[in-house]
Amino acid sequence: METVGTDRHHPSDPLDPSDEDRHDDLLSELLKPLRLTGVFDSRWHVRAPWVIEGDAEPGCAVLHYVVQGHCWITADGEAPVELHTGDLVVFPTGTAHRLSDRPERRGVPLRAGLPERHPGTSGEIVIEGTGPESRLLCAGLHYATGAATGFYASLPWALVLDGHQVDREPLLRDTLRLLAAPDRPVGPGDRLVTLRAFEMALVLILRPLLRELAGTPASLPLLRHPGISRAVVTMATRFAEPWTIDSLAREVGMSRSAFTAAFRELVGESPARYLAARRMQEAGRLLTETSLPQSAVPARVGYRSAVGFHLAFRKWFGVTPGEYRAA
Template sequence: MGTQGTDTDRQADRASWSERSEAEHEDLLSELLKPLRLTGVFDSRWHVSAPWAIEGDAEQSCAVLHYIVEGGCWITGDGHTPIELRAGDLIVFPTGVAHRLSDRPDRQGIPLKAVLPERKAGTSGEIRIEGTGDESRLLCAGLHYDASAATGLYHALPWALVLDRAQVDREPLLRDTLRLLASADRPVEPGDRLITLRAFEMALVLALRPLLRELAGNPASLPVLRHPGISRALVMIATRFAEPWTIDSLAREVGMSRSAFTAAFRELVGESPARHLTARRMQEAARLLTETSLPQSAVPARVGYQSAVGFHLAFRKWYGVTPGEYRSGVASAA
């Protein structure tokens, strides 16, 4: 009887640990992989007939998405297995990795800049390639974001994230937003570019949501989720950044030595725990300065700084301007 009770207790403990682990993974993904607020979008509509192939450059501080409206294409990247996409599929490149789009995976392409020499954020373009083979239509976009808000975990995402047609259809708002954006005959009205920017921002949010759920369900696809200590530390930094953390206290909280914690964190996240903590605090400080009317003097304590001078110096080092200049600069731009 005592053995059965012990086994039952162990099963309950394992179930409880599993539930906590899943909850922490969800917290981690929801807090740290929130899509970055976009600063600009270049969108284009492609009408192509085989044979065709276009080489896209790597984009800095820019996510890239391709939505297949009709037909299909192949996506090829260095060192990666080619991906075939059909009508209704969506692919997102979180960090804008260079890749080729083509009607066949082995076809050599022409540079994107040869067919779209100007791709400034806030503008649109069109590509037409006439061939004798199958026709395809695509919606493509470069989604520019503030690089200072990109965490190491965001950069650790897979090079490409794919939602097939069935997955897109299970997100009706995403599907309808993409179809509207892909429409070539949308009327041009006052404020159209701002609406387009926010529509693409919403599409990115809606696309990443099911993809991140999938990552949470399969931790092996994102190595940091396999390490209980580091994933827990990331949740704490994401949600409790205002506490007076030190590297020693973070390491103790997750049951690791300082040296082991620092080494594992840097290997899995791609940056030191100190820099990751600073990045999260600066991200929240920027949000408070631009999206709220909170007095500037109250911001340091809200993001974990005991000293206003220390916060001021850290903010200026991070953004290149003082908190006051940052707030007034954003207001002027708006």
């Protein structure tokens, strides 16, 4: 299993302060657009022997936090990984996997134990065996796929933080413990609180892991390329400016051809598509989270033509800006 954890890799060369600042800026901007649209959370009380097989969950990050005991994470063609009390694993893009008390087990699909897993609801799995007991907090964190950057989609399929690493993030540790508590307070706005708590937990989980990846060139070479990483931050923060490929290349001190080729190689898509995605992310946010008049949105996200914005928006989201706001 290709996993990442901050105690499992070591940077090949030290970063100077300017590198660290640039990487922090880049990581912040890459995480900023990621907003959860719904969460299904569940608490598992299992005794060996047990196994749960989960399907792929597109548009959903999957989180497992071991409250007590241990479990194995396995997937076809991957090496198994054992988790203990306090450890957690996140599958950023919802890759199919299985959890069990022993890595060689095959068995019950998740949909059999939890047939309904709608965002905004909770569930429970109880398996009565004769062996050691384990308790887990599990969650499907649904996000708007249009808000997930190409960088996010390129993350390793499984990211692990062990208990010591979680303890070094007190806010994350305490949030997970609260969410895992069987007697968690319930009241008005509970689902919204749960949604935002998991959203904060996801960012707190990704932050140390991404910092480690920044020091591992083979994992995220984007963070080691000053021109392309600067371009990504520029498009993330200054998307309303009238950029062209030529002006972006000049901004980062590269030729057009070198810039385009390196960007596509490191980011996985063209600069034009990346910029369009960032503009559409912001347009969607403005339409759903603010009362800004719809007529003012195009200029705020870099479009000089309302017709051009309307056509681009409909092509990206499949609906008009008005329909998107109403929904």
